[in-house]
Amino acid sequence: MKILNQEQMHWVDQQTMIDQRISSTELMERAVHELYKCIRSFTWFDPLSPVFVFAGSGNNGGDGIGLARLLAEEGVEVHLFYCDYSEPSADNLHMREHLPHRKYLTEKSITNPADFPTLDRKGLIIDALFGSGLNRPIEGVWRSVVESINTQHTNRVISIDIPSGMHPDKILENAVCIHADITLTIGQPKYSFFFPELGDIIGDWVVIDIKLSEAALEKCDTHMYYLDAPFIKGYGDLSRKRFSHKGTFGHALLINGSYGKMGAAILAARSCLRSGVGLLTCHVPRIGYPIMQISVPESMVSVDQHEFYFHTKIDVSGYDAIGIGSGIDHGNGVCEALLHVIQNTTVPLVLDADALNILAEHADWLGKLPRNSILTPHPGEFKRLFGSWINDAEKLDRQRNLSRQYGLFIVLKGANTSISCPDGQIYFNSTGNPGMATAGSGDTLTGIITGLCAQNMGTKSAVLMGVYIHGLAGDLAVKGQSQLSMVSSDITNHLGAAFYETFQT
């Protein structure tokens, strides 16, 4: 799914009306009905508790007023508060004029902070103050309304389209903003939803499909995408031909593990095999030989001369993909051995963990990496590599620029992992959950991406698919159990189900 900016979203709305020959009111009605259906589908929704709708004077307010109408028609007690910061838009007025006469629907205007009502502690708050048309921080009485809503800790808050006060494309410094529990976002997620520093403000978000014009969406030029199921399904064909053999699916080399960290090598190797690679060789220090042979019998083992660390300048020719770094540590000679790999292969390298930390100490090596190599830092490793950032928007810009400058994929891990590509595109992952914040879950990702890269599907496909499948396996693993109990082997154990769910093969 494309991620569009404020201007493009507005243009797509307009084009949708033209292409589908509908009025702006009809488009808003469509949004309102979908919002209503979504709210009614929440199992926690209690039609016997009151709903408080705070509506601004733009179209976001119009959505809120329309929603108030549908809820009131159902018999829900609804209290509507108009927060008019300007003349109401035409569609907003239309929605006001079509409110039903119901005993349990009240309308009031807020014009100064003292007008803020006392709310039933159990009521649902609908935030429809400002939508994606926000163009500056909220000030004055509307700021105080936002602050008052934020103090209602016992009420659930649903923001329509975007939490009021948040800009869809950028970070407004020191801006006040509704803290939503759930954001029902219209059409597509907004770019700012992917800034970790705003994560607590947005809450959980759900995309409300209002059947925007496909032709208009197609025409919008963007470098940002949301990596969701329909997108990834169209990205590769993993079906196997009848006469295929293990040579068809590539030979991967994983250089991982050290004394006390052989687990990282095992986790990566198992995930690599579960991602369909034909052959796997794991290069490990001498201490790791029996461990690997026993734990991962499907893998061949190449043994380093050093007992504890990766140290030997090994022959890396003949492999289709090479993953390196999980648990390799920083011991003497590791840097030189890593540099030898970098300088003696042309296949893209998957670099993780200590390989990244070593890279951080040798900034000039970035330019030496084989083209299309893949760096998989978590935010700590990203900071060591590329320095700290002013805010998340600046961090993403930097990630994108570095990918273009060095011809690298950078997989910045976390919730909604961002993947920047040498072609300047950025993808935000849709799968994964906080249960995956557990030791070794990054090692499994290294194994998956390396295994996919070896299958000659193109590095970009391998990276996008790898990140998506890793998260999906995590989502499947956590079904019916607590996120806190999840361990990274659970991810590996659900890779088969994740591939099957995505590619039916």
Ligand SMILES: NC(=O)C1=CN([C@@H]2O[C@H](COP(=O)(O)OP(=O)(O)OC[C@H]3O[C@@H](n4cnc5c(N)ncnc54)[C@H](O)[C@@H]3O)[C@@H](O)[C@H]2O)[C@@H](O)CC1
């Ligand atoms: N246009 C459409 O056809 C659709 C729009 N929808 C809704 O429309 C919303 C966008 O509507 P609008 O463009 O009217 O945007 P808003 O509802 O966000 O209102 C923007 C208005 O507020 C003013 N404004 C912006 N920031 C302000 C600030 N800090 N203080 C005071 N005034 C400020 C702007 O000048 C503008 O007049 C979406 O968020 C969505 O909820 C949906 O109904 C779907 C269809």
Ligand SMILES: Nc1ncnc2c1ncn2[C@@H]1O[C@H](COP(=O)(O)OP(=O)(O)O)[C@@H](O)[C@H]1O
């Ligand atoms: N809150 C979260 N939501 C989704 N995915 C997460 C979350 N926290 C961590 N992950 C995923 O788990 C993995 C953790 O990787 P990493 O930090 O390198 O772990 P380790 O070093 O222990 O292997 C990444 O793929 C990351 O995207």
Ligand SMILES: [K+]
């Ligand atoms: K809003």
